[in-house]
Amino acid sequence: MKRGMTLILSVLVSAVLVGCGQQPSGQTVPQTPETTEAAAHVHVYTTETVPASCTSPGYVLHSCACGDSYRTDEVPQLEHTYTRSRLDATCTEGGGLLYTCACGDSYIERTSPPLGHDYQQAEPVPPQGNQRGYTENVCTRCGDTYRGKFTWTNEAMGAYFDDAAFIGDSLTYMLFQYNNSVHPMGNVTFLCRGGVSVHSLLIGQRALTYRGKEYAPEDALKACGAKKVFIMLGINDAPWAGVDKTIENLQEMVRRILEVNPDMEIFLQACSPILKSAEERTMPNNAYYDLNRGIEALAKEKGYHYVDITTNLKLPDGSLIPEYCNDSFAHLNPAGCEVWVNAIKEYVYEENLYDPE
Ligand SMILES: [Zn+2]
Numbered sequence: 052m053k054r055g056m057t058l059i060l061s062v063l064v065s066a067v068l069v070g071c072g073q074q075p076s077g078q079t080v081p082q083t084p085e086t087t088e089a090a091a092h093v094h095v096y097t098t099e100t101v102p103a104s105c106t107s108p109g110y111v112l113h114s115c116a117c118g119d120s121y122r123t124d125e126v127p128q129l130e131h132t133y134t135r136s137r138l139d140a141t142c143t144e145g146g147g148l149l150y151t152c153a154c155g156d157s158y159i160e161r162t163s164p165p166l167g168h169d170y171q172q173a174e175p176v177p178p179q180g181n182q183r184g185y186t187e188n189v190c191t192r193c194g195d196t197y198r199g200k201f202t203w204t205n206e207a208m209g210a211y212f213d214d215a216a217f218i219g220d221s222l223t224y225m226l227f228q229y230n231n232s233v234h235p236m237g238n239v240t241f242l243c244r245g246g247v248s249v250h251s252l253l254i255g256q257r258a259l260t261y262r263g264k265e266y267a268p269e270d271a272l273k274a275c276g277a278k279k280v281f282i283m284l285g286i287n288d289a290p291w292a293g294v295d296k297t298i299e300n301l302q303e304m305v306r307r308i309l310e311v312n313p314d315m316e317i318f319l320q321a322c323s324p325i326l327k328s329a330e331e332r333t334m335p336n337n338a339y340y341d342l343n344r345g346i347e348a349l350a351k352e353k354g355y356h357y358v359d360i361t362t363n364l365k366l367p368d369g370s371l372i373p374e375y376c377n378d379s380f381a382h383l384n385p386a387g388c389e390v391w392v393n394a395i396k397e398y399v400y401e402e403n404l405y406d407p408e
């Protein structure tokens with residue numbers, strides 16, 4: 052009903068407004084009942100020339116007040132026009148050339164790598180009570196800071212080590228002596244013996260001593276009642292047995308320890324580095340690095356702790372800092388042992404293993 056009325060009205064209007072419904076091309080659209088409604092309006096186009104820019108093409112826009120529009124004379128988008136400026140390298144960004152277009156588009160051509168931070172160490176802040184000490188490192192260029200070389204008082208966390216035992220060779224013996232003089236680890240037990248290797252302990256060629264008696268590692272731990280064991284072994288194995296065999300033997304040693312002491316918490320320590328000058332008669336530090344990666348992988352696989360005590364003991368080339376050595380090889384002096392203990396306490400702290408309250 053309603054549609055019928057509209058149609059009648061449209062036909063009437065179209066009879067008056069001749070020429071409506073013409074396309075831009077000038078062709079007349081055949082009049083049908085469906086198109087006569089649009090034919091009630093004659094488009095009147097105004098033209099506007101939109102120039103091409105580097106972000107859009109150019110064209111002539113023809114638009115009618117009714118909203119209808121179309122484009123002609125399209126020209127392609129222009130190239131960007133870049134101006135070039137020099138970028139100096141910073142700590143974190145490389146140097147190069149910056150190309151910028153007025154439209155905001157830009158790109159960088161790198162010509163040099165980032166400079167990297169130039170950190171200088173401030174005076175160490177000493178530890179106090181259960182608060183750790185630290186050294187602030189400040190970049191001389193950008194002011195970026197980070198804290199490192201965390202230190203702990205001898206009293207801090209001492210009780211954590213009351214039920215801990217250390218198994219090791221002559222390297223650990225140095226820690227035993229250090230602990231005897233300054234007592235940073237409570238009533239810790241040392242089960243160490245110079246020259247022992249994982250291999251010699253496994254085959255029973257060597258033994259560990261506890262209160263004057265000799266034991267295999269797993270039995271020594273049972274005898275002393277330890278609940279945690281910190282092991283550092285491998286430096287007497289790897290040079291001749293190779294890394295893979297050493298790791299395999301270490302795994303077997305831990306297996307035996309857990310067989311006899313099922314609740315033992317296992318801490319595998321990285322072997323401490325050796326002096327650069329000692330590499331020739333043992334093995335290069337990068338081989339010890341491989342050994343430590345192997346120990347770390349074993350710990351990860353089996354869910355043991357891995358304590359990398361080497362971070363603050365070595366030079367950038369991976370060798371032992373000479374100031375921490377008390378011989379021409381690898382044994383740590385008290386200053387080196389202090390770094391060692393701090394690394395262990397830092398691990399205990401970071402892993403939330405001990406609550407001093
Ligand atoms: Zn129109």
Ligand SMILES: [Zn+2]
Pocket residue numbers: 105106130131132152153154155156
């Ligand atoms: Zn542009």
Ligand SMILES: [Zn+2]
Pocket residue numbers: 142167168169190191192193194195
């Ligand atoms: Zn910086």
